[in-house]
Amino acid sequence: MKLEVGYIPIRDIQFGPTSKVDGNVLYVNQDELSRLLLQDEAIESVALDIARPGESVRITPVKDVIEPRVKVHGGGGIFPGWCAKVDTVGSGRTNVLKGAAVVTAGKIVGFQEGIIDMSGEGARYTPFSTLNNLVLVVEPKQGLAQHAYEKTLRLAGLKAAEYLGKLAADIEAEEVHTYETLSLLEGVRAYPDLPRVGYVLMLQSQGLLHDTYVYGVDAKQIIPTLISPTELMDGAIISGNCVSACDKNTTYHHLNNPVVQDLFAEHGKTLNFVGVIITNENVFLADKMRSSDRTAELCGYLSLDGAIISQEGFGNPDTDLIMNCRKIEAKGIKTVIITDEYAGQDGASQSLADADEAADAVVTGGNANEVIHLPAMERIIGSIDAVDHIAGGWSGSLNEDGTITAELQVITGATNELGFNTLSAR
Amino acid sequence: MKQIKVVHYLNQFFAQIGGEEKADIPPESKSGPVGPGMAFKGAFGDAAEIVATVACGDSYFNENPDVALAAILDMIASFEPDIVVCGPAFNAGRYGVACGAVATGVREKLNIPAITGMYVENPGVDLYKQSVHIVSTKDNAAGMRDAVALMVPLALKLARGEEIGTSAEEGYIPMGIRKNFFDKKRGSRRAVDMLLKKMAGEPYETEFPMPDFDRVVPNPAVKDISKAKIALVTSGGIVPKGNPDRIESSSASKYGKYDLEGIRDLDAQTYETAHGGYDPVYANEDADRVLPVDILREFEKEGKIGSLSRYFYSTVGNGTAVASAKKYARAIGEELVADGVDAVILTST
Amino acid sequence: MVKEIERAGIPVVHMCTVVPISMTVGANRIVPTVAIPYPLGNPASTPDEEKELRRKLLDKTLDALSTEVEDQTVFE
Incomplete structure (x- = not known):
């Protein structure tokens, strides 16, 4: 499967009479986009706002971040199972509005969403402070149940990103990257001497605000399976989770999976990137056993020499991570795991809920319990009153002067376990 | 720069009071360096002076930890040091526990920086590595010279309140305190690099060593x-x-x-x-x-x-x-x- | 040592003076003793008193062996 990805750099977003890409500026017609989103009868109102890098802006409670993309040619459409039919994606040509994103905000549960600061200390920890963000604050019709509200907000974000992405269909890209995955046999013939490396992508699948979807299917219902890395770049996997926002993968993360990118960078040089195995993190022990067994079997079937395993979340998924690691290592396949830590505010507690000596190569995204101090911002997009209840905040986290003292876990994407950031701990 | 005042803590053996037959002596102090203190004095040069040595028997300390520690801290406080150096204790278990307890007490109760040195398997390491800098030493006194060479620069930095480097840079045993920092490469790239090394059988360093969860489930009680x-x-x-x-x-x-x-x-x-x-x-x-x-x-x-x-x-x-x-x-x-x-x-x- | 014997499937009591070390090394049943050079004695008392002390400690040890524990337990 071969995909060309064309990058169109976006350096600013502005509201204007016509939605279009002009140079490096993305113009958005507010009314047109709002009308499109209000077609969903569950939505009472939509407010659009823009947050640019360096501005004194705090966005919260953040649910998802989505990059605008469009399928120029090749099968299917972006976000299959949601905005397009379920046809297989990952081939042909896709254009990307690089540097722009749609951010969805809304108080679904009230303590489970994240914070994005566009400047100050918090901005150092979230990758989204470097993007030009179009923020959707979506208010549901009264009485809408939490699950329905979550789905409504999720779809609104995807639709808005699709709407913006389509503006890039006919724009010439500044940079084009080509990614290709060979079939099993072709790969063996092409790179007979290179170590065979796979990527085990663990997907959070534990319920409301903890779910992930694959071609429209709830990931908790999947049996671990193979997927082409280029399928991720076309939105085959989307996020429905943001609890303890620091280590949850937004849809933006799935579209720009850094492990996939860095394995492709070495593909054909030092290793043969064979493919991606997706698995879940369910709440039942039997599911954990089955999924880790199937994952290890697939790794063995692919005759891998090595595998990178990325986790999503913490706590009981630590057990999924360790089970995957142990069972894959038991097949003689070398593993590196990517996780993050909950070592307490003082950094002295046990970082993981589970451990095994097989996990002797660990990359960490940092200690999510470390306390940070966020300055007051001139402008709040969304609503600030949930901060005291957010995961990682505590009563009194929000000070009267607008500053926030909280754990790093309140920041969207801060300790990402795909290895998206440079943050680490020692 | 003003000369740094050091107090040195030793057990009865290194303080040249006696062997195991003297292990039950209560704390005592002398002015100036004693025994290994001479090696420290040489390494400190003009930067610091060992103003006093406090010694206690290992058995006395471990059997009367509260009383012994209180007495030792009182003695140390009376000399108003800028830094307290304990040991090194190498692989002597009771001495290691005493050094760790004294150094921790000095830090936490007297608010004076302290440092010690031990072999990595000394039981004092597990007990005190989170609370105090423990320089990694050989398992016996033949490693004194190496230990002094690591402990002296670290002691001076602590006394001056300078920033302390990582455990690998400074030679102390990792404290188990996790601290965030921004690395040069992103995590995914670090993972790919680590995997390439691991597959090639080359040395690599995990970012999070697995803790020793090695606990054995208790066997059932004897029925009769x-x-x-x-x-x-x-x-x-x-x-x-x-x-x-x-x-x-x-x-x-x-x-x-x-x-x-x-x-x-x-x-x-x-x-x-x-x-x-x-x-x-x-x-x-x-x-x-x-x-x-x-x-x-x-x-x-x-x-x-x-x-x-x-x-x-x-x-x-x-x-x-x-x-x-x-x-x-x-x-x-x-x-x-x-x-x-x-x-x-x-x-x- | 104590852990390896426990692992062999035999309940074991660790009688020792420096209890924190016993906790660190992972003993499950711990009986604190008198002093490092004489864990089960006291040279300062008469031979009969010393035997009585030892008997009491060993009674405690038998109790420890007869008691179900789920986690590391110190029998004071």
């Missing part, structure tokens, strides 16, 4: 202790007089298995200790003080226990590497199972 066959094992080095197996007094390379058939009481004529890490006088006078054969024979007669197993096992815990102790214990465990032993009493000194 009056029918149980009980075996004695000791790390206190009790052996038949003359130490027939020549078990080393420290870093034991073996264990002994000895017959108790017909023996009702251990006495000074027939048993002694081979352990070099504690005062042997009391065990040599009456080895029942470490290996209670006499009372277990009484229990056997009274029917409190089924029987005392025919053999006892003995090794010396002093400075013995964890890996070795594990190996002996595994072998001993197998024999005990084969002998049908129901329960074990393990005594340590």
Whole structure:
């Protein structure tokens, strides 16, 4: 499967009479986009706002971040199972509005969403402070149940990103990257001497605000399976989770999976990137056993020499991570795991809920319990009153002067376990 | 720059007061450097001066930790030091625990920086590595020069309140305190690099060493202790007089298995200790003080226990590497199972 | 040592003076003793008193062996 990805750099977003890409500026017609989103009868109102890098802006409670993309040619459409039919994606040509994103905000549960600061200390920890963000604050019709509200907000974000992405269909890209995955046999013939490396992508699948979807299917219902890395770049996997926002993968993360990118960078040089195995993190022990067994079997079937395993979340998924690691290592396949830590505010507690000596190569995204101090911002997009209840905040986290003292876990994407950031701990 | 004032903490042995027979002395202080303090004095040069040395017997400290620590902290405070250097203790377990406790007390109660040094397997490391900088040393005093070379620059930095580098840069044992930092490469790239090295069999450094979760689930209790066959094992080095197996007094390379058939009481004529890490006088006078054969024979007669197993096992815990102790214990465990032993009493000194 | 014997499937009591070390090394049943050079004795008392002390400690040890524990337990 071969995909060309064309990058169109976006350096600013502005509201204007016509939605279009002009140079490096993305113009958005507010009314047109709002009308499109209000077609969903569950939505009472939509407010659009823009947050640019360096501005004194705090966005919260953040649910998802989505990059605008469009399928120029090749099968299917972006976000299959949601905005397009379920046809297989990952081939042909896709254009990307690089540097722009749609951010969805809304108080679904009230303590489970994240914070994005566009400047100050918090901005150092979230990758989204470097993007030009179009923020959707979506208010549901009264009485809408939490699950329905979550789905409504999720779809609104995807639709808005699709709407913006389509503006890039006919724009010439500044940079084009080509990614290709060979079939099993072709790969063996092409790179007979290179170590065979796979990527085990663990997907959070534990319920409301903890779910992930694959071609429209709830990931908790999947049996671990193979997927082409280029399928991720076309939105085959989307996020429905943001609890303890620091280590949850937004849809933006799935579209720009850094492990996939860095394995492709070495593909054909030092290793043969064979493919991606997706698995879940369910709440039942039997599911954990089955999924880790199937994952290890697939790794063995692919005759891998090595595998990178990325986790999503913490706590009981630590057990999924360790089970995957142990069972894959038991097949003689070398593993590196990517996780993050909950070592307490003082950094002295046990970082993981589970451990095994097989996990002797660990990359960490940092200690999510470390306390940070966020300055007051001139402008709040969304609503600030949930901060005291957010995961990682505590009563009194929000000070009267607008500053926030909280754990790093309140920041969207801060300790990402795909290895998206440079943050680490020692 | 003003000269830094140092107080040095030592045990009775390094303070040149005496060996195990003096291990029960209470804390005392002298002005100026003593013993290893001379090596520190040389390395500090003009930057710092050892104004006093505080010494305490290892047994005294470990048997009266609260009283001993309070007295030691009072002495140290009276000299108003800028930094306190403890040990190094190498692989001496009780000395390591004392050094760790004193250094921690100095930091937490006196708010004065402190540093110590130990071999990585010293029990003092696990107890105190989170609270104080412990420089990694060799397992015996032959490593004094290397230890001083690492401890002196770190002590000066701590005294001056300068920023301390990572454990790898400064030579101290990782404190287990996790601290976030921004690395040069993103996590995914670090993972790919680590995997390439691991697959090639090249050395790599994990960013999070797995903790030692090695705990054994407790075995069920003995159902009827009056029918149980009980075996004695000791790390206190009790052996038949003359130490027939020549078990080393420290870093034991073996264990002994000895017959108790017909023996009702251990006495000074027939048993002694081979352990070099504690005062042997009391065990040599009456080895029942470490290996209670006499009372277990009484229990056997009274029917409190089924029987005392025919053999006892003995090794010396002093400075013995964890890996070795594990190996002996595994072998001993197998024999005990084969002998049908129901329960074990393990005594340590 | 104590862990390896426990691993062999035999319940074991660790009689020792420096209890924190015993906790660190992972003993499950711990009986604190008198002093490092004489864990089960006291040279300062009479031989009869010393035997009585030892008997009491060993009674405690038998109790420890007869008691179900789920986690590391110190029998004071």
